[in-house]
Amino acid sequence: MWGMPKVVDHNERRTRIAEALLRVAGEHGLEAVSLRHVAAEAGVTSGMVQHYFRTKDEMMAFALEVVRERSETRIAAAAADLGPDPAPRRLLRTVVAEVLPVDEPRRADGRVALAFLAYTAVRPEAAAPLRADTAAMLAFVAERIRAGGPRPGIDPDRAAVGLLALMEGLGVHLLGGHYDARTALDALDAHLDTIFE
Amino acid sequence: MWGMPKVVDHNERRTRIAEALLRVAGEHGLEAVSLRHVAAEAGVTSGMVQHYFRTKDEMMAFALEVVRERSETRIAAAAADLGPDPAPRRLLRTVVAEVLPVDEPRRADGRVALAFLAYTAVRPEAAAPLRADTAAMLAFVAERIRAGGPRPGIDPDRAAVGLLALMEGLGVHLLGGHYDARTALDALDAHLDTIFE
DNA sequence: AGTTTTGCGTTGCGGTCGCAACGTAACACG
C-alpha cells in the first residue's frame, strides 16, 4: 500500500466511520443513521464521509461487514480463552453465552444486529453475507456436537439448527427485556442438557 | 359515497390506516413509513391520516397494537382448528408452526414483527405491550407443557422459555433465508421430542 | 519545480419529512 499522495490508511478511516455508524444505530436505530449524523458522531465533516463512501448504501454494507467481523473476533477470543481443545459442550456454552446481550456493551451490539436483521429482511441483496455466516456457524456447531458425544438419537445437524435458533431467540427476548440473563442462561443449559449427556 | 360525514367508526378508520402502514413496513421496512406514504397506500390524503393520529408515534403505537391483536387472533384460530382439548404437544407444535414465516403472507408478517422488534429495542417506552404478550405466552406454554406429561427432569417454565426462544430464532433465520421451512420444522419437532416423551 | 493525485471541506440543490394552520362541507342539535 505505497506510493499514494497522502499517507492515509483508507480502510482504517472507513472502519472508524463505520464504528460511529454502529454507535448511532445502537442508540437510536438504523433510521437515525444519516451521513451528517454519522459524521458528527465520528467527529468529522459529512464531506469526508462522502469521500470514503460514495453512497450511503455502500456505507451501510461496510458497516454490516464490520459488525460481522467484530462478532467473529469476539467469538474467537472467547473460544481461545478456554485454552486448547476444550470440551465441546463447554465450548458451545461459552460461545453462545458470550454473544447473548447480558450487559450494556453486548446489548448495544445486539440492538445493532437486530436493526441490521430487519434491514436485510427488506433488502435481500444485502443478506448474502449473513447467510454465509450462519452457514459457517451451523457447520461449526454441528461438528462440535458430533465431537462431543451427543445423546443417542440426536442428529448433530438438526441440533445445530436448534441451538443457533435458541441463541437468536434468547438474544431477542433478552433485548426486549422479556426476562433476565439468568433465565436465559438456565434455558441454554437446559437445552445443552438435551444434546449432551 | 352514502352519507357519513359525521357518523364514522373512528376505530375502524384507524385500523384501516394502520393496516396500510403494516403493508408498507412489510415491503420496505419501517423507515419507509411516512405519513404521506401510508396515506397513499391507504388511498387517503395525508391530512386524513393526521386527523386520526395526532402524531406519527401515536400511529406507530396503534399499528403495533394491531400487529399484536392480529397474531393473537391467528394463533387462537389455529388452536381452535384442533378441536376441543387437543393433546398439549400437538397444540404447541401447531401454534408454533402457524407463526413461522413459511409462506409469503406469513413472511410479510414476520418482516413487520422483526421491524417492530428493532423499533422497540431502541424505544423502551413502546416495548411494554410486547413484554406483556411474551409473559402471557410463556405462562400458557408452561402450563401446556405441564399438562402434557413432560419427560422427567424437565422444568416446564424453563422449557417454555426455550421453546419460545427457539420459535423466535427459527423465525428470524427463516426470514433471512438461512435454511428452508422443512429444516426449521424438523428442528422444532426434535426440540419437542426433548420435552415430551 | 511543476504537475498530478489524493484528502477533505463547503455549498447548495431537489426532494421528503413531520406537523401546524387554515379552509370547507356535512351533519347534530338547539
Add this chain to the structure above:
DNA sequence: CGTGTTACGTTGCGACCGCAACGCAAAACT
C-alpha cells in the same frame, strides 16, 4: 335556521435528507 362539532382536504413552513459539484491544500511523482 343558526350554531357548534366533526371529518376531512390543502397549503406551506422549517428541518433534514442524500448527493453532486466545486475548491483547495498537501503529498507524491517526474
